[in-house]
Amino acid sequence: MRLDGCNGDFELCTNLTEFDVEYNIVTEGELRTQCGLDALGCADLNLSIGNCVITLTASSSRSTKLHEQNHCRGWDHDYHDYSWTFRRPKVRWKPWDVVIDFLKKRKP
Secondary structure, eight states: OOTTSOOTTTSOOOOSSOOEEEEEEEOHHHHHHHHOTTOSOEEEEETTTTEEEEEEETTOOHHHHHHHHHHHTTOOOTTOOTTOOSSOOSSOOOOHHHHHHHHHHHOO
8 A cells, every 4th residue: 555655666655654664685585485486575664563574585685675665664665465375485474554543643
């Protein structure tokens, strides 16, 4: 969902979460295990402590890094179906409506 009208695949979005961001640089095999079979990277938002961990490889593209940074900022793509099971990520994704509810509660 583009909460601020941002296209997170191509531009840095407004930081709606203000979470601390950590980077986890792993091998291609570890990336597939951690993020899922066809993933180029992933972002794990921990709503309870205000933290986001981005998992990438050392060779991840700038656009993949931007994409995952934007997930940490509260952006989601409109085209993703989180019920897909073929990725089988190690870390289960949070339903995006949970993130949206979190962001709505934070707004003054």
